[in-house]
Amino acid sequence: MSASPVEEQPGDTRSNEELTAATAAGLRWITYARMIIEALLLVSMVVLARLIPPAAFGVYAVVTIVQELTMTLPMESTSSALVQRRSVGREHLQGALSLGLLIGIGLALVTMVIAQLLAKPIYGAETATLLMIVAPTFLLGAVNAIPLAVLRRRLDFKSIGIISIASTFARVAGMIGLALAGLDASALVLGTTISVVVSIALGLFFAPIPLPRWRPQAMRDLFPYSGPASLATLAWTGFRNGDYAIIGARLGAAQAGLYWRGYQLAVEYQRKISIVMTEMAMPILSRTAGHDELHALRRRMVRLLTVVLFPFLVLLVLLGPVVVPWLFGPEWEPAVLPAQILAAGGAATLVIDAAGSGMAAAGRTKAMLGYGIAHFVVYAGTVVIVSPHGLTAVAIAAAVIHTLFLVVAYQVLLGERALRSLWGDIAPASVGCIAMAIVGVPLAWAMNRAGAPVLVQIAIVGAFSGVAYLLTVRATFADCWSDLCAALRRIVPSAALELLARVPRFRVARSGNAA
Template identity: 30%
Template structure:
C-alpha cells in the first residue's frame, strides 16, 4: 500500500528542526503583529460587552473543537508512517466529527442562552458552530503538511487567514456590526485557513475505505482526546465562572487580558509543537540526542518566552494604555497576574512534547485526571474577587502544574527530568524574574507610557547582557540559543 512521503531521519534533522522553527516562528511573529493590530483597532471600536458575549459562547461550545480533532492530528503527525488510504480515512473521520460537533453545538443553543441569561447568544451560537465543520475538514491537511515538514506552507496559510480575517473584522466593526465583527473574524480565519492548506497540500481525499483500519490512530488519539478535553475545561472554566457570576462586561475585560496573554503563547507553543513533535518522535530511541533536543528546546522557552512574559507582567500598565487606551485600564492588573502564570505555561510545554513523542498519551491522561480537577478548584476559588482573583488562581494553578507534570513525565518515560527542572528554575530566578522586576521599576518613572516601555525593555536587556558577560552558565546558554537562531535562519549546520 502506498505510503505518504516523509522526511527520513538523518544527521541534518536538527538543522531541519531549527530551520523549521525559524520559518514558523518568523511567520508567527508576523501573525502576532497582525493580531496586535486587530486587537488594538477592535478594542477601540467595540465595547467590552461585545467581546464578553463572544467569549461566553466560545468558552462553552469550544470544547467541540477538541472533540472534532479527537487527537487524530497529533496521532498522524507522530506516526512513523501513514498510508494514503489511512490519510483519506482520517480526513473523512475528522470532517464527520466536525459536522457532528456543529450540529450538537447548535442544538445546545438554548442551554447556552439559559446559562448566561443572554438572549443575544441565540443567533451567535449557530454561526460559530459552523466553524467546527470547516476546522474538521482542515485537520488532516495541517497534519499532512506538518508530517512533511512543510512549515513554509503552513506559515503562508496562517498569515493569509489572519490578514483576511482582520480585514473582515475591522470592516464589520467600522460598519457598526458590534459583536458580529468578532464572529466574522473567527469564521473568516477558519475558512481561509482550509482553502490555503488544500492548495498547498495538493491532494484531495479519496473515498472512505472500510478495509483500512484506523485503530492505531484512535488508540493514540483517544487518550490524547481525554487530556485535551480536561485541558480545555481547565483553560475555560475561568471564562464560564466570570461570565455566569459577573456578566459580559467583566468577562470582556478578562478576555482581553487573556487574549493578550495567549496571543504570544499560541504564536510560540503551537508552531513549536508542529516542529518539535515530528522531530522528537523520530529520535526518541536515541537517548542522548533526545535529551539534547529537549534541553535546547527548554532553553529557548525559558530565555525567550518565559522572560518575555516576565517583562510583559512588569510593563502591563503602560502596555495596556498604549494598546487599548484609558477606558480599558482595568485590563492591566488582570494581564499582569495572568502573565506570571504564562511563564509556567510556557515552560510546561516541554512535558507535553515528551508525553506525545514517547507515545505516553495514556499516562498523560491519568496525570490529568489527578492534577486538572485540582487546578480547576484553584482557579474557580478566585471568582469572588472578580477578574483579578480568577487570574491569580490561574497563575498559581499553572505554577504547581509545571512541577507536577515534569516530575510525572520523567517517571513514566524513564528520562531524567531533574536537570531540566533545575536548569529552568535557575533561568527563571536569575534571568526572567530580575528582568520582570526591572521592567516594573521603569513604570514608576514620571514619563509617558511609551517611554516607560522603552526604558523597561532596555533595563531588562541590560541585565541579560550583564549576566552573559559575568556568569559562565548564562553565557553558555546564550551560545546555545544563538546557535539555534543561526540554524533557524539556515546559516549554520549542526555539529
C-alpha cells in the first residue's frame, strides 16, 4: 500500500456534457459487470435455496444486518467523504484509513458484546456465534473503502466493475462450496467474508493507497460529511434490515427466512441492478458545476433507471405465483404474496436511492441523517405493531411506508417542486407499466388457468407485455426513449439495436416532456 494515489487539484468540476460522456463510458462496464454478477447471484440463489432451509436464511437475515453495516458504513462515510470533496491529498487518504480502522475496532467490540448479551438470549447460540465471526469484518470494510474511493473519484468504472465481478464470484463459490460441505447459515456468512477479502486485494492492485497515519486536520476536513453520513448509514441499515430482526424475534426464524426471500425478490434484487446507475451517480453528480446542473442530470438518471427496472417489478407480480415455487422449490411458496405486495415498496425504494445520491452529491448529510432516522423509526415501529398479524400485514405496511417516504425524500430534496418533480421522474415508467399490466394480467391469468408450462408462461407474458411497455414509452415520452436508446447503444450489440429500431412509432398529441 505504498504507492502514491492520484492527487486531485482544487475545483475538480466538470460540465454536464463531460459528465454525460463519463456516464456513457462507464455505463457499459458497470452494466456488463452487473449482468455477470446477477447471473452468478441467480445461480447461487437457486442452488442455495435448495441446499439450505428457510429457517437458516432467517438466521442469516439477522446476521446480515451487521455484515452489511461492515461494508456500507465505511463506504458511505469516509469513502463518500473523499469522493464528495472537491480536492483530496495523500493526507486525506491516510487520515480516512486511520479513522475507519479506529471506528472499525470500536464497532467490532460493540458487536461482540451485543452478540452475547442480546442476540444469544433472543435468537439463539448460532446467531450469536455468527455475529462474533462477523465482528472483525468491520476492519476489512475500513480498508476496502479507501481504494474504492480513489477509483470512484477517477470515475474508473471499469476497475470497479472488475472488482465487483471477482468478489461476487468468490462469494458465490464460497457459499455453494460451504453449503455442499454441510454448512447452512454459516455458509452464507463466510461466503460474504471471502468476497470482501477478494475486493480488498483487487482494490489495492488497481488503486494502491498509503499506510494509515494520524492526520487530525485531514480528519477534520472529512468529518462534516462523514460524521452525519455514518449516523445516516446506521439508520438506513436498520431500516433495510430491522424488519428481519423483528420478524425473527416475534415469528421465528422460518418466517423471517420467508419474508427475507420476498423482500429480496421485490426490493433488493432490483436495487442490486440499480447499482449500475447509483454507483456512478454520486461521484458524477459531485462533479457538476451547480445546483441546476445537478438536478437536470439527476432527473435523466432517475428516468432511465425507472424505465429499465419498473417492468421487472410488474413481471414479478404477474408471474410470481408460478415462478417462485418452480425456481426455489415448493417450500418457498408462502413468500409469493409478500413479494407481490412488496413490489410497490421496491419501486419506491429505487427512486429513494436515486434521491439519496442527489443529496449526497450536494453534501446534504444532515438532511440524509434526519431522513434516515425518521424512515427507520417509523418503519420499525410499524413492523413491531403489525408483525403479529403475519407476513402479509408486514408486507402491506412496508409498501405503504416506503411509498410515503418516497414523497418525503422528494420534499427534502426539492421542496415545493417535490410532487411535480416526482411525477416527472417516474411518469414514463409508470405509464408504460399501466399498459404492461393491461396486457399482462389477463394473459397471465389465462395461461395459468390453461396449465401452460412455466417457461412458456414466462416467454409469452414477458414478450407481449414487454412490447406493450416499449410501445407506450416510445409513443408518449420521446425524450426518455431517446435516453434509453442512447444507453442501449453503449451496451447492446448493434444487431439487437437494429431490431429495436424497427419498433413502430405512434405519434400522439401528448408531449414527450412529462414534467
